[in-house]
Amino acid sequence: DAGITQSPRHKVTETGTPVTLRCHQTENHRYMYWYRQDPGHGLRLIHYSYGVKDTDKGEVSDGYSVSRSKTEDFLLTLESATSSQTSVYFCAISDPLGRFSSGANVLTFGAGSRLTVL
């Protein structure tokens, strides 16, 4: 998966519990992203990071927080999980500029983390 590792790959938890998903990259890419995939919605951006300690919200950020203390690690936290957060979560990275360095901004995705909130 091009140097992207997501953990855990599967998790089942109960409503109201905190959950942290981890994304680790070995590509030294500046930009990192968290997406969720749901049937009928495709992939929707939760949060993204453009550098260490630099993060911003995506289109579905409510109920989620992120942190990036090192270039290689991007954490997604659900402070109090709800059933609506049952989903498959994908981490992605993009080139060092995160811009049109050579054309389209191509994201490389991890294998995903399947989260079930009961």
Place this chain on the structure above:
Amino acid sequence: DQQVKQNSPSLSVQEGRISILNCDYTNSMFDYFLWYKKYPAEGPTFLISISSIKDKNEDGRFTVFLNKSAKHLSLHIVPSQPGDSAVYFCAASRFSGGYNKLIFGAGTRLAVHP
């Protein structure tokens, strides 16, 4: 407000024939369009892209066509192979808020039968 729409949730094609996956968008500010392919239990992988200033881009068996006036793009796979069976996501990109925002469609599941 879905800015990128893939209206066909699924498509079934015979091996060796052409597969045509369609995508519509609403925002004329998008400047790149991309197709991603996703197998079960894996992350999406980049397939092909096209700039908004072009109307065609080809890479082997895969060709993407862009019709800006109709705000429509399509991915052609010729000839289709069983290994092409996957979910295909269309995505559109524009620079906004300091980064290249990528908006995805809901996906089309392609099944290629021998």
